[in-house]
Amino acid sequence: MSAAPLINYPCTVCCRATSMWCSRCQRVWYCSPEHLQNDWPRHKKECVPTSAVPEQQRNAAPVPIQVQPQQLFSVSAVLFLPEEERPRIIVVNCQPQSSGACPVPLVREFFPRGQPQSVVLTQGLNNEPLRFPLHLWYCPISLAKGAPVNRAIHRITSGAAPKPWSGPVLVLKFNGSRRQGYTDAGSNDLPALSSYFLAYK
Template sequence: MIATPPPAEPQIVTVTAIYFKPEDERPRVISVDCRPSHKPSQGICPVPLIQSLFPDGPCEGIILTQGLNGEPLRFPLHLWYSPASLKKGAPVNRAISHITSDAAPKAWCGPVIVLKFSGSRRQGYADAGTNDLPALSAYFLAYK
């Protein structure tokens, strides 16, 4: 009898992300676990395990490919938010208000998580950090 090893468990990857917690004055860098996608249509791009940070319901993603002055981002940003937060009357996100000096035309409510892609092909994530804040501020100021 030949023993075959069990199939390998999906490799969990941890990256840093920017967390705009609604009650905080400033965004902070947190660790986020990602697991590989099992859908061939998603390539090798991992699935971030962030749902627990969105108590108001499922989150949706927006991919930012341009930074300040419309310059293309070498490492696009993946912004996650909960559309249900505004509907439920969640408080305005103070961290986003702070980085935009309260000048953003749209009030963001609830938590926002930002991950950074490891390249323009968007097949995996790299560590996001405070150097990504200017591009995010520009996005929040331009979003209507």
């Protein structure tokens, strides 16, 4: 991975602002080597080395993204609370970013016990690719801090999940495979989520 000076773009995996890119093609941005490695199975299909690009295009500097102040907007999300038997459909505010960048969902309020982390689900039942990937937020230290097992997840997996999920879990839905924004998540996303919880070890 290489860094481009003073220009921040959204990480392809998590949308965090970054100046690091794939040094092979210099067209895709990542905030860490781990995210590049995680995305490589998908990205390698489109990664064209800069040596294969005409020189006049190769030497062109990336165009900085202009930041425009914008108002928050809301999308529906699925919230699994540990003390409830069923997941809820709630509204989550998102902060728009610069043009073309993925908005930042404001999820901190749902995780009072610690800093949330996220994972992007790209496959659903029977490993079928999801047309709209799911962005799952959770707190990895909830169980260590004594958070109860998540009853809503326990219920949708019929108690068969090998990992006892605990603490809240929040799920947003990307509006397409390029993950540049969000759309409303709902109960139709529960089968893919159940499949993920059952497969995660």
